[in-house]
Amino acid sequence: MNDVVVRCITVVLVVSFVLLAGVTGAVPAVSTSSTEGLVLAQADNSSENVTPRHQNPDEYSSAGDDDELAKWLTEHLDNRLGDSSVALEEGEYEMASEYLDDEYYERVEQYVEITGDTDGIDDIATEDEPDSETRSAYLTAAEEQDTLTSLVGQYNETKSEYETARDGSEPERAHDLARELESLTGEIEETSTRAIEQYEFLTEETGSDYTDTIDSIDNTKAAIQEEQAGVRSEQFVDTELVLDPATERASFENPLRVRGEIRAADDSTPSYDGLNITVEDHPVPVQTYENGTFTFEYRPTVEPVAADSLSVQYTPAIETRYVGTETSIPISLEQTELDVAITEQTSTAAYNETLSVSGTATAANQSVDELPVTVRLGGEPVGTTTVENGSFSKQIAVPATVPDGDQPVSVSFEPTDRALSTATANGSVTIEETATELDLEAEWTNQSDIRIDGRLVTTDGVGIEGQSIDLEIDGITGETVSTDEDGAIATTVSPSDPTQSVTVSGTYDGSDTNLDHARDEATVAPAGTDEDGVEFPSTPVLVGLGGTVFALAVGLVWWIRRRKPDETDERGDRFRDPAVSSPADSTAVAQTRVNSTLERATDQLTDDRTDAAVRNCYTAVRDAQQSILETDHVSALTHWEFYHRYRANVDDATSLQTVMEAYERAAFTTDSVSRQEAKAVLEAAHRLCFPESVSFEDDSEPAATTDD
Template sequence: MYPRREREGVSDSRASSVVFVTAVVVLASSGVGVVTAPATASPAAVATEPMVETSHSRLLFQTDDETDDNVTPRHRDPREYDEDGNLEALERRLMTRMVDDLEAGALSLEEGEYERAARSVDESYADSFDRYAEIAAETAGENDAALFELAGENQGRIVEAVRRYNETKAEYERARAAGDEGRARSLARDLETLATSINESSRELRATYDDLESATDANLSTADAAIETVTEEIRAEQATVRETEFVATVLTVDADREMISFSEPLTATGRLRTATGRPVGSEPIRLAVGNGSVRTETAADGSFAFEYRPTAEPVSTERLAIEYVPANESLYLGSETAVDVSVEQVDPTVSGLQTPTAVAYGETATVGGDLHVDETPVDGVPLAVTLGDERIGRTETTNGSFEAAVEVPATVPDGGRELGVRLAYEDRALAGTTATTDVTVRETEVDVTVSATRVGDAERTVAVDGTLETTDGSPVAGRPVRLDAGGTTLETVTTADDGSFAATVAVPAGAVRSDGAIVATYDGSGSNLASDTAASTVSFSTDARSWWGIPAWVWFGLGGGLIAFLGAAVFVWRRRGRSSPSSQSASAGDAATDTATNPAAERSSTEIAGAVLEHGRDALSRGRPNRAVELAYAAVRHALSDRIDAGDSSTTLTHWEFYRRWTDRRADGPDSDDDTAERALLRTVTERYERATFDVTDVSSAEAERVLEAVGRLCDRRTDGDGGTRSEPGDHGG
């Protein structure tokens, strides 16, 4: 009998042990148990970790069940259509929709509904075109995206021109009704320009309609007829305006010679008459000649003479266009003709080039000089201002002289460069030329700031914002800033006009475990800005974690139930007198385990401190001792923050509060030479940090070097202490 009861007792003990182990495993999984060994994840587990789903990804990979059968989902992956076998069907639907939009827009234009006509090619058409272009690229058939794009652009252009024509026409009629002849004639001139533009746009649009009908099975006859009707109406209206306000002219020009160049200009005579043969005499006139213009005056009989020096005309030019361009208030209409020429190229020269000897980011560099051929100044020629291999500005000659004030961009590398101007002509009447002087592009120091905060209850989603500025506070725009965590690049952002940047990033579990640093880095390589780095610490709580797809609160509930069951089992077991010394020993061992420190988190803070300290050494090597001290202090805060009570938020403490809290914590245990040395080192670092941050006097390079060495020793002592050479308070005694 007794042996049987003994076996039952052993069986109960084993059952209780199983229950106890199960409870411990559950509690450890939920982050509250007595076992605190670091969790590890296998590569397979990491590989299968679900990605964060965004609204964009839901739109991109939407399934057929999630969409209305009558609505084409926007930005759906074309390969999904291909797999369903309906990619070509969707392409045809989108083509039909664009044709319908073109037709609806043309009919709205004919009815004078300009806003509706514009929306047809601005909104619905543009949306369909974007999706069509994406899908057409995946099909094996003809891709007519270019034709549809051209049709949309041309129709939008004619809609805008017709709207402006009718608005100007109404204003013109009001001016005539008010008896303001000058204003009416000026508006009539604007109407003439708009009517010409409408004629050209109409011709291009209708030709594109024809091309679309040839390339597809589209029928655009209704749209074509509507555009033709609108164009004919405007032609008729403008003919009336022209006859009312203007007198037609005829221009004739005779050239003295055919071979021309800038050195040997075109000299010509001409005559300007009305269409009825009456001379336009004693009138100042402007003639548009080739790519330039000249001003002259007609004699009483309408005759005139002029000289023209070609500059931008291609050397292949054989006919030089000449047009009479009347002033807005003139009662004459323009007219044009052309003469036969042969253009010979000549070499211009830049002289008297003036530039600064040194420049830096954000500074204004003034470049000036003269451009001439032999002794003749070159007028009205565009020049590019260049620094190194980059074009940084533009200017134009006036009577042969030029001057430009341009801002130095960040994209030009620092060092010795060439600053000057370039005439970028090829095969023109003037040959291309370049003139530069040597300048030094100085490197500009920058400061990166960053702040990182967890987003709501999201465990590993972090909102990051910061700035990139020069050390004098000027914002640096349009530059990339890399965001890292634990050596993993999260995202690269671009600074705004005010130098700010912002992003919301997901931090992988493998990058940081508990407290981690979001590091913002500006890499100045290839620019004239120095590199800089800043870090912000984020605490990643484990309270909301889940295991095997089950939320933590479920595990807490199960753990609580098992603890209750375990308590009952232990009570029964003790009542049966089966307790043993070994169980008490195990309990004591578990209690000791409960105070163990999580080495994964310690490794994380050590790595962070080391990385920030390296950035401090780099700052000192670039001649920035104040910045080096600031980074060194940030490193020591990371290295020593775990020595502050866990219940305290050490990141909110000031530098002296942190020092006092840390020294108070050390004072709880027995004093030693090492403790005294550490307090002295931390005090030195704190004092130098205060001076670097708040004092008007800069820290010297030698002082910064000593601070870096002190922080290095503190970090080394901390690492050694974690290895067991130093005891935490509460570990003494037994």
């Protein structure tokens, strides 16, 4: 289209706008929040008829098939977690993290939405409880898996530095790095345990088999432990903690008294300077003696009375060559009475103001330490704090849910059957009522619906969260909406008679709270008019104007195209954009990624992990086509959409179909791909990614093409 066409069409559009503006007059403004509400409503409506991306179209024809989609999402999440653990075991740290990318977390949320809206595979999520245990397990498993990947990567990097320092005659640096490796090993062991706990929970909740995933994590942990055993033998000396309690019976009033010593495997004597002994992870004061022994006392507090043993740990100083150790001692606990007292507190407070409470905790005339206590206001828990050296102090913001008037304040140690008894200290505070304001706005979003926006605030303008606003439409009771974290509400209503003015009112009654009531109302003119009652043009008028504009535009284009070639703008060719070629380095990066993926597939085939090999073959083909076609749309397609879209771009459509069919079996069914079939898929993937590659021998595995 030349400059003449552009100028003509511009003129038509400007004239059309003037005509429309003249007929319609003032157009009512639509607020940003109202626009957002429309967008959300459209998104919600459209989602009902859209098939989610990457779901198997042969199994799920629409989003209404929620049970099947939930099953597919479960398998998808299982595969992502499993592939990540396998990649970690194989030392592919970057790949292990990529399996748990943003798409994984999006799929988790989609899974929760699907299983929350239907009686899905485990019926664990509801609209009132979206943060379900299963959702939490999927998220935590991924986080622990990602943390484990990071820790193992750090370990191997530090191990390399350690070996360099050791071989380079840097004994002090090698020792420090060995101690860091010891710490990383402990973190890896703990993270592995937490990750496996999540996988075991998911197995129970979803019925998925995480045996291979757990085995991969165990293998990764075992490999690190084996490597660290070698480091430990080079740098450290093992120790043994020998303990002799005076008696098994103990209580807070009559503490446990223990004598002990630390023995080294090489019969050397560890230094007791700064000796670090902990009981159940609580440090205890230690008295050392010249004969190589030490003593300590321990006053139990939160331990269950039924406990029959206590864990004791020895942690050597970082600069020493000794390794820490742990043991347990038998115990028989008796309960001691606890006394909690409030010594100071706020006497008067209102909504969102700070309420302070301080006090003491003692038992058997001794100050209690590291004791968790709960603070309650009006009988409801509002916070927790920890007793330190016999004292506690807590500041809390007064919530709206506590009614105004005199309310009880309490601080208590609540667990039962512990070494210390339950105990409560009581006080009182006066809660004052806080004035509130409700601001309501309403406007038509179309010819039948009214958008209602509002905000409940204090007189200082602070939004009030979680409060119910009762709406009425022309005096008829409507819905009840709840304020968000900013005190705002937003909803849409449909009046019975849009041709009349509509009055919307909102009421906040403030019952059972410390907030005063509030009310506001808003009136909108009849639909199709502005605020002054001027009627907007009817739909037929607008359609007629639109048709006239369209006819003018079509006629103009027809007239221009009938002009002789020599009447066109001779300057047109000079302003055409030249073709832009893709940078060569991006192609090289893509080829490297394809090579890496095919190498991984080859290794997986060698290990008889045929399904994983096939999935990686499909990934390599997809990445190769994305690079060749210079597009970023390939990853948004399902495998069959990808096949139908791009089979014309490959010389060997049969090979492409082979990869797609095998991928469908590997990704969407319980039937594993045979080794022979997987080998054929790997060969087909090579032909598609590298058309010039040679054929393979019958008994050989294909090798990935490398960059020269």
